[in-house]
Structure formats: structure tokens, C-alpha cells
Amino acid sequence: MSTFIENQNWRYATKKFDATKKISDENIALLKKAIQSAASSYGLQPYKVFFIENPEVRAQLQPAAWGQSQIVDASHLIVFASINKLNEAYIDAFVQNMATTRNLQVADLEGYATFMKGAILNMPEDKMATWTAKQTYIALGNLLAAAAELKIDVTPMEGFEPEKFNEILGFNERGLHATLVAPIGYRHAEDALQFAAKVRKSEEELFETI
């Protein structure tokens, strides 16, 4: 377990990636599994996760992320996109998946389905979009922890223009919204920030016991 903390101390938001170093297919598969296994509200995973490999698309995205070099220099570029509005069909598909996975009848899950629909489908649109967006932050958390274990660098980013990302990546017509960007790869030897101490609130400031 001290490994977890050591990995966290090793991790930092990389400013400059080594563009010559690529993540292996095997490690990409592991990172995908880590994202896929993340917790989410009701287990609904109300998002999609995009791996942007096309260099032209990445070049197009760079100015929409304040020109940050990581967008084009990282080995891979991940964009988390939340689903703005879940509908009845979405929840039905989830229940069907649950029935198949757990070898149950959909009819056995009817009560649960009705409960979820009552809780979710009447949410105001902006509240629902915020709620689905929040779920992507847990998935990002899993990506960060898994990547640190593999000594793969990640730069979690909110510093980009979501509207431009949505437009470039065709998210608007699909009801998706870019919530988080995560270039992944290997830190450049010249990125001085890797040697800087982590800045964190003290335990006394962060935690409180009641």
C-alpha cells in the first residue's frame, strides 16, 4: 500500500512530454480496463471516452487548449465526454446489460429500473448534465491511479474550451460534452516540474473529525 502513496508522489501534472516515447498497446489496454472499472452513480457510466490518435485532429484541438504542448506531444490524448441527457432507452439498456451480466430476468429488475427512472429522468437538464459530468472525474481518478502504477504520466486538464472541443470532435450532434482532457505518455527529461515538491494542504487543514 505504501506503493500507492509512492506512486502518487511520483505522479505530477506533466508540463512537457517526450514526443518520441509511445505507450505500448498492452499498457493502453490496462488503462482502458482501469477506466472501464471506475465507479459511477448507479453504475451507469454516463460518458464516453475518446482516444484521439489522428495527429491532424490533435493539431486542431491544441489552440482550443490554450496551445498547451501536451495535446500534441503526448503519446496518446484522452478526452472524457459526458452524456448530457440520459433517456429511458439508456436506462433500459443498462438494465438489460445487468440482466445479461448477472444471469437475471429483466422482469426481476423492474422495480430497480422504475426507481432509477424516477430519480433520473425528471432531473432538470442542466442538473443532469452537471451530474453526468461529475462522474467522469471518478473515471479520471482511476486513470491517474492506474497510470501512476505503470509509471505513465498524465496531465489532467480542465484548461481547454469545451465548446470548441465539442465542435471539433462532433460531440454536439451526439449529445456529448467534453469534460476533461488527459494527455498520457512519458515526461520529458527537461520538464523541471517533475523535481518540484508536491504542494498539498496539511492533514490538519484538510481533515476534520466530528
Added chain:
Amino acid sequence: MSTFIENQNWRYATKKFDATKKISDENIALLKKAIQSAASSYGLQPYKVFFIENPEVRAQLQPAAWGQSQIVDASHLIVFASINKLNEAYIDAFVQNMATTRNLQVADLEGYATFMKGAILNMPEDKMATWTAKQTYIALGNLLAAAAELKIDVTPMEGFEPEKFNEILGFNERGLHATLVAPIGYRHAEDALQFAAKVRKSEEELFETI
């Protein structure tokens, strides 16, 4: 690394805790370190994390979480509370911490401080509160990953009434908002859900390459 995935598969949102099993002080210390090391926007950690040990307070909170048994049966109860509104003093304190931690002069960080203040202090209040709330989801992600490594169970919860939690825990007068609740402890042998297969979107459905 396959351990990370194995731990994720072991993990589930525990429905019933074994109220007789307590997490050791040593493991609580490790979980705190995991939360403390979580990434956040600018590294600002715009939240506080409460460990609710007082059984009377936990009993008071239970009806505000739909009566869920985990609130009182888990070994410990964690409540994440985001800071509704960051002000200039908050950012100054962060910059001071950065200067101390990295052995720099505050004056050297003036440009960065000004940049952050410009980006943050003019945010509309509701947008800022949503943004700080989102950061707690990354910290929850770290808690989930670390706990799974320690074979400690967690039930991440959005299913509670934040306004009632805010009132009971005195958050309103401190500008805090309860965003996530996480009872932690050890699963009860009788919780059948621990044997159910994990329901997840297929990789084909979740991921897309551009």
C-alpha cells in the same frame, strides 16, 4: 498492474457492512494520505474531508441518507465537502504554501497567483460551486483505489440529502457543501451483492478512437 484491475474487480458498493469490524488507525492514516495526494484543479484542493466518528451524529445523518444502514454500520463515515466560494485569501494561502514547500519567494509566484485569481475569482457563484464540487470526485476516486488495495470496502454515495447534511454538520455557516458520502469498513458476510458480477459497458461501447 494486473493487481490494480483485480482490486477493482474485488471492489463493489457495499450494501451491508460488518459493524463489528473496525479499520486500524494505520490504515486510516494511509487512506488519509491517499485522499490528500489526489489531483485537483491547480492543486487547490477546494474541499474539506470529514471523518464522522460520533455515533449520535451518524444516527442523525442516517435518515438524511434514505435510512441506508451503511451510514451507521460502517467502521468510519467520510463526508466530502466542497468549498462553495474561493476568495483571494484562499488563493494567497495556496501560493504561500507553494512557496514554503518549494523553497521559493512568494514574489516569484506573483504571475501565477494573478493568473489563477483572474481565472477563478470572476467565476459566477453557481459555476464555482459546481467546479469545486467536481474536484471532490477525483479525491473519491483516489480513496476508492487506495481502499481496494487495502481490501477495505467503500460505498460511494450521492444518495443523500445534501441540504440536511449541511445543516446537521454545520457546513452552511462555513461555506461548505456536502458533495459525496463514503462509509468505509468491511463487507458483511451476508451482503449478497459481493458475489454479483460487475456490470460495465463493453469496451466497444465505452471507448472510441478518432
